[in-house]
Amino acid sequence: MHTLKYLTAYPEQLRTQVSGLIAQDRLGDTLRQRYPAPHGIRTDRALYDYVQDLKDEYLRQAAPVSKVAFDSKIQVVQHALGLHTAISRVQGGRLKAKHEIRIASLFRDAPLPFLRMIAVHELAHLKEKEHDKAFYKLCCWMEPAYHQLEFDVRLYLTWLDLAGARLWNAEPAPLPR
Template identity: 50%
Template sequence: MNPLLRYIQGYPEHILTPVTQMIESGRFTTWFEKRYPTNHDIKSEKALFEYTMAIKNRYMKKTAPLSKVIYDSKIHLINNALGLHTYVAKVHGGKIKSKNEIRIASIFKNAPEPLLRMLVVHELAHIKEKEHDKAFYQLCCHMEPDYHQLELDARLFMIYQEINKKK
């Protein structure tokens, strides 16, 4: 198996076959760039926090607050994750202070905006739904109707990045 396909491992054959054919024929990069001609301009962590809060305030006003949203260069190295949500609870005196943090793989600093949005939606959904179950995906689709397609496209973006790294 082509090592690039590890990002879409587990997808059905009707998705794997055309992607494999495009990679082998050298058409994948052109196809991806036509599909996503521009990247977002959310480069700073302040801009990323504001972007995330706008989505959170639109769809999840009553959930726990976010204390931090950052790009993290170490994420991709951990379990091939694209983003992480962490919840930290600390006892201060007699009170419990909790913090929700979202970390987005820094490779998505230079990605198409819909793919960044999908990752932010995914991590925001974890504030309310901890497991990747039906309720979790329903919440993701509520915030982003094209969630499932964008999740696949984010994996295709990883393939695109690796192909371009070799050039």
């Protein structure tokens, strides 16, 4: 049985099912069936616009986000798919904070639901700093399928570890309007 390092917190039954998919060489096909094509967001500007639209829809009163970018330096090994940072600076007699969101560049070629899950996760940190019940409640409010998508992202990371190749190299799916 493979060490399923991204799935250690899940029940044994689920890990056994995933191991079965791996043994039958069906994990990649299963993910491709659920998510047939990658998104079309290729530039940092398009990513910023996408995340800003989510923020405007769900977190209008939250602090502004000054930068959103794909980041090739984020390593999944460090247990990060994205990062939210707040940089505080003294400006005159006031303290100003700039919020930045960085998303691992491996998600440039992933399906839109995966990107959305990560963006929602990082946006939720604008309101909730800790990964507690309130944080996950906010994530689920912004993306009702949040927990399923998080699990599927973990399946994708498992696939990347095993196969060493990305699943989606086809033309990107059109963005929803």
